[in-house]
Amino acid sequence: MTLPPTAPPSGGSLDPTDWAELRAQGHRMLDDMFDYLAGLRERPVWQPAPADVRAGFSAPLPRQPSSLEAAHGRFMRDILPYAVGNAHPGFMGWVHGGGTAVGMLAETLAAGLNANLGGRNQIPIEVERQITRWMRELFGFPEAASGLFVTGTSMANLVGVLVARAAALGQPVRRTGVAGQTRSTARLVAYTSACAHTCIAQAMDITGLGTDALRLIPVDRDFRMDPAALRAAIAADRQAGFQPFLIAGTAGTVDVGAIDPLDVLADIAADEGMWFHVDGAFGALAMLAPALAPLLAGIERADSIAFDFHKWGQVPYDAGFILVRDGATHRAAFETSAAYLSRETRGLAADSPWPCDYGPDLSRGFRALKTWFTLTVYGADQLGAAIARTCDVARHLARRVADEPRLELLAPVALNIVCFRYRADDPHASDRLNTAIAQAVQESGIAAPSTTRVNGTLAIRAAIVNHRTAPADVDRLCDAVLRIGAELGAPVPEVQSTP
16 A cells, blocks of 8 residues: 655654764663663762752753753763662662663653554554563463553552452442442452552542551461461451451562461462452562562462562563453453543554553553563563572571671572671660661662561562672671671770779
8 A cells, every 4th residue: 555645744743953963972871871771880880969960950942952962961070970779789788670771761752653542553562562462471360361451560459459349349439439339238348468568558548448448467477478367357347237248468668578387378269259469569570580479379279469560570661560460350440431432343543452441541552562572572580590590699688697607698599689787786876877887888879779678677688689789788788787897896995084
């Protein structure tokens, strides 16, 4: 089919007048990012931004154009050096993936295409559907399962709670709301671990169920949800007239990386007729590593799984995902009709159902492309090997901590998170000392751990998520903690009074 030539661009177009000049500048920008990634080890992990750099971002709205070259120069000078640093192998704070050059290039392609994946008849949506098919295969879900890209696991968990709510209360809840439903039905209550991420409680809040309806179940000595306590809580709620509807297990808790006994939780959910959701923000992708996958036994029985490709999957931010066993129930929780969203059997309005039928977003970026590139270029086996290596590095750090008399391991290392502290001569000063050590290590640029609390004690927390992190990197962290701890924790010499 030959299309007629298009008219020349008008003076109002934002396209460049000189494509060759843009091409040259674009190559310089791309080369700078390649240089940045190739030279990460030569840079500090993180450094605070000077006051004048921060002040520079208080300028008023620009009214006149400037050059792309000038904007790029500003990025290199005032933005790139002062990012959080999670691409660096020494970054071990929170749970941040490191990304890859392949993912960066795929994101460039997606931005150039500028596809909106809310709906319509287009192959980019088929790419997202292929990721869903791959995830069905990985987690042993049926062909009827649905999947959706979202910003991250916080949003994926919210979607999971909304689908569980719809499954429990039916379609009318979308019209009458939770208040209307509770006039005729018992109040819904949900259960999760005391170590679960706060986004589960936030999801209960946003969905109108309320955080008071979320029961935090105690954990065992390995920080895993206690099944006996869960059964007792469900029984007590039923006796009190409540309706238990959701169990949210965790595959990789945010504090210590513990995995709840998913198979047992699946049994309880089946016995009680409840929805079983798994928050697998980073841990779910351990399924890619054959040596780790058995730790997730039972995840294949979940009704829904939330996880991030941008953590252990090393896809650039952001790329969260929700997988739902019953695609029809998932769709019923979100699908809506409008004249401007009418579906046809041919043309651009064909190819229903659309992604907007499975979540709250109508405008959606092409997150699937960078994920597709990552899985295609590296392959599941290589990604799984990288995941397994991060756990090996974590165990190396745990052994190093155990061998150092001045350090103490505060939790078992289930996956890739190591929580430890520097022993203080004054136990009452331990929290202050370890906070100061973590801050000083961050400011040194050597490494970037975070902190958390384990059994009430402040811990220095190293989450090994980045595929670039090696044993030498955690050794540098350990050495820095020992050196700074000795400097900050040295006993103050007694001052002799003058006679």
